[in-house]
Amino acid sequence: MSPEKQAENQTTGTSAAARPANADESTGTSPGTSFSARVGEVILDHDALERRLGELRAAGRRVAFANGHFDVLHVGHLRYLTAARETADALLVALNDDASVERLKGPGRPLVPAAERAELLAALAPVDLVTVFSGDSPAPLLARLRPDVHCKGTDYGTPERVPEYETVRAYGGETRLVGDPKDHATTDVIAKVKALPETSEP
Numbered sequence: 001m002s003p004e005k006q007a008e009n010q011t012t013g014t015s016a017a018a019r020p021a022n023a024d025e026s027t028g029t030s031p032g033t034s035f036s037a038r039v040g041e042v043i044l045d046h047d048a049l050e051r052r053l054g055e056l057r058a059a060g061r062r063v064a065f066a067n068g069h070f071d072v073l074h075v076g077h078l079r080y081l082t083a084a085r086e087t088a089d090a091l092l093v094a095l096n097d098d099a100s101v102e103r104l105k106g107p108g109r110p111l112v113p114a115a116e117r118a119e120l121l122a123a124l125a126p127v128d129l130v131t132v133f134s135g136d137s138p139a140p141l142l143a144r145l146r147p148d149v150h151c152k153g154t155d156y157g158t159p160e161r162v163p164e165y166e167t168v169r170a171y172g173g174e175t176r177l178v179g180d181p182k183d184h185a186t187t188d189v190i191a192k193v194k195a196l197p198e199t200s201e202p
């Protein structure tokens with residue numbers, strides 16, 4: 001089943017999974033908690049997403065766009081998203097769907113389906129909005145949504161080397177490289193897990 005089929009509340013475009021069912025609507029917290037849990041919106045309908053970004057722009061807010069697979073979250077992902085959020089007033093994260101991750105990463109990937117990856121990302125503090133896109137490139141979605149800033153990792157070296165650079169430049173947007181050096185990778189995490197010795201259950 002596709003992520004779009006698994007999403008709930010597509011009328012508003014916001015997945016109910018992104019907010020605990022017993023959360024307090026005024027504070028975003030669950031009963032018994034003493035902190036304010038900020039949860040981003042999962043909007044899989046791109047028409048609804050376009051309208052949401054229009055509302056943000058009407059309120060004078062700049063939007064940053066980050067994209068990737070985000071299969072098995074690690075600290076490198078968090079640092080990338082934190083730095084991306086610092087470039088604008090709101091951060092939209094676009095996830096490759098399951099089919100494109102398998103094409104790009106090989107059989108057996110992703111380990112975590114898109115609907116769950118979206119829910120996890122929406123719970124991260126830097127993230128305001130999450131969506132999922134099909135295809136191997138976010139260029140069509142960038143051209144449609146026209147975010148102010150497209151953020152990619154520092155491993156590209158220069159903004160001009162980002163594949164979507166010309167797409168973003170054409171509509172007047174900015175490409176920025178953010179985050180720490182590429183010292184973390186999901187592939188490395190998977191390799192470490194596979195290398196763990198087998199243990200018998202007690």
